[in-house]
Amino acid sequence: MSNANLYERYHRQIILPDFGEEGQQKLLKAKVLVIGAGGLGCPVLQYLTAAGVGTVGIVDDDVVELNNLHRQVLYSVNDIGLSKAETAAQVLRELNPEITIICYNERLTTQNALTIIDEFEIVIDGTDNFSTRYMINDACVLLAKPLVYGAISQYEGQIAVFNFRKYRDDEAVNYRDIFPNPPKEDEILNCVEAGVLGVLPGIIGTMMANETMKLITGVGEPLSNQLLTYNALDNQVHLFTLPAGKETRSLIPKDEAEFLKTDYVWLCSPSLSDVEIDFHEFNSLMEKGSADVIDVREPNEIPVVDEFAHIKIPLAQLADNSRLIKSDTVIAFCQTGRRSLQAAKILSGIFGNTKKIYSLKGGITQWRKQKQPA
Amino acid sequence: MFGRLADIAGNSFTVKDVADTDRLINMLHKTYPALAKAKYVIAVNKQVITSNTLLNENSVVALLPPFSGG
Numbered sequence: 001m002s003n004a005n006l007y008e009r010y011h012r013q014i015i016l017p018d019f020g021e022e023g024q025q026k027l028l029k030a031k032v033l034v035i036g037a038g039g040l041g042c043p044v045l046q047y048l049t050a051a052g053v054g055t056v057g058i059v060d061d062d063v064v065e066l067n068n069l070h071r072q073v074l075y076s077v078n079d080i081g082l083s084k085a086e087t088a089a090q091v092l093r094e095l096n097p098e099i100t101i102i103c104y105n106e107r108l109t110t111q112n113a114l115t116i117i118d119e120f121e122i123v124i125d126g127t128d129n130f131s132t133r134y135m136i137n138d139a140c141v142l143l144a145k146p147l148v149y150g151a152i153s154q155y156e157g158q159i160a161v162f163n164f165r166k167y168r169d170d171e172a173v174n175y176r177d178i179f180p181n182p183p184k185e186d187e188i189l190n191c192v193e194a195g196v197l198g199v200l201p202g203i204i205g206t207m208m209a210n211e212t213m214k215l216i217t218g219v220g221e222p223l224s225n226q227l228l229t230y231n232a233l234d235n236q237v238h239l240f241t242l243p244a245g246k247e248t249r250s251l252i253p254k255d256e257a258e259f260l261k262t263d264y265v266w267l268c269s270p271s272l273s274d275v276e277i278d279f280h281e282f283n284s285l286m287e288k289g290s291a292d293v294i295d296v297r298e299p300n301e302i303p304v305v306d307e308f309a310h311i312k313i314p315l316a317q318l319a320d321n322s323r324l325i326k327s328d329t330v331i332a333f334c335q336t337g338r339r340s341l342q343a344a345k346i347l348s349g350i351f352g353n354t355k356k357i358y359s360l361k362g363g364i365t366q367w368r369k370q371k372q373p374a
Numbered sequence: 375m376f377g378r379l380a381d382i383a384g385n386s387f388t389v390k391d392v393a394d395t396d397r398l399i400n401m402l403h404k405t406y407p408a409l410a411k412a413k414y415v416i417a418v419n420k421q422v423i424t425s426n427t428l429l430n431e432n433s434v435v436a437l438l439p440p441f442s443g444g
Contacts (some may be wrong), residue, residue, distance in 0.1 A: 036444050038444055039443070039444055040444040041444070104444045125444070126444045127442075127444050128442060128444040129442055130440070130442045133442060150444070151379050151440070151441035151442055151443055152441055152443040152444065153378075153439075153441040153442075153443050154377075156376060156377055156441070157441070158438075159439050177424075178415050178422060178438075178440075179413065179415060179440045183413040183440060194443070196443055198384060201443075201444070227422070227438070229376060229438070237419060238420065238436070240420050240421065240422050240436070241420060241421050241422065241440070242422050243421075243422055243424055245424055304434070369428055
């Protein structure tokens with residue numbers, strides 16, 4: 001890239017006091033990974049690309065939907081149904097063809113997280129669920145990568161910078177020092193249920209981009225070991241200092257081998273005892289009349305169930321046929337309750353918090369026994 | 375009170391004669407049982423604390439829930 005271009009494109013920030021060509025060169029050499037190309041990811045990606053961060057990675061396996069467009073402003077109606085990571089990359093390349101954009105059109109899991117994250121210097125968490133957030137946090141602690149954290153809920157947002165030591169003797173705080181253990185996913189509302197004001201991720205995401213710029217250039221004061229809260233309704237901004245907790249180290253996998261074995265989804269999912277329901281709970285849900293009941297047995301299994309209405313979807317075909325399930329309450333059953341528990345896990349993976357999913361404990365075998373005691 | 379906690383207990387209020395954060399939390403949980411089930415972190419005078427902390431009449435206590443949205 002020619003120097004003339006450099007001067008022209010980035011002129012307005014180069015002439016800032018303390019920033020200069022030196023700051024711009026640091027940006028151009030930097031490698032930043034943005035995980036999540038949604039509400040937070042879009043402004044982060046947009047502004048870091050515009051500012052000239054030399055290498056930007058995007059991780060997202062989702063596709064654009066109409067209900068994204070009120071807040072995920074990199075996308076347009078022409079992109080509905082298309083990959084977010086790839087669409088974002090296209091838009092960003094047109095904004096700034098001089099930087100490198102690397103697309104990871106895949107879900108971040110323990111199997112790829114360490115490899116992907118290690119390619120970059122700074123990680124930005126723009127994800128929307130706790131299991132991924134805890135996984136990213138732990139990976140960043142393991143790999144010693146600074147993590148720019150941001151999260152939103154309804155009208156409020158939080159931002160912090162984790163794992164960054166400005167001075168050698170500083171303690172570096174990570175997310176587990178504040179919230180050592182993940183809440184169960186059903187303890188916290190997500191955006192689908194709680195709603196989110198469109199401008200909020202725009203504001204918080206842009207602030208996250210700002211923190212990233214400060215980390216890279218050394219200009220200004222990043223939120224190292226601090227949590228900033230912002231309320232869009234009344235503009236209250238609060239800065240909290242965070243303690244580094246040595247005890248929380250034990251909650252984080254101590255090496256790559258342990259990390260690979262950690263099941264973050266399980267850590268955050270509702271406990272099994274919430275999923276299995278007994279004879280009485282089943283009947284009272286049925287009395288309410290609004291549940292979809294799914295028989296996940298093979299088509300020719302007996303006994304044939306005629307005591308209540310249900311849909312038959314064999315376990316192996318459940319994931320492909322989840323659209324047949326309309327109700328917000330779903331009860332899966334099978335012969336003894338084992339396959340239906342599997343089914344409930346699969347359905348939870350698909351529907352998340354948008355549906356209440358249950359498995360009939362003991363299956364139809366137990367249910368019939370209790371219905372007609374011998 | 376931040377996030378959902380404000381829905382449970384209101385945005386902010388004053389309490390008197392509470393010596394430390396353990397006592398404060400006990401009192402809040404009794405008054406707002408839903409708070410007892412919520413996950414949050416406590417800050418005293420803008421400093422997140424990890425153990426029982428003394429309070430005085432000028433202490434400002436914040437309860438912060440985790441957010442996951444993005």
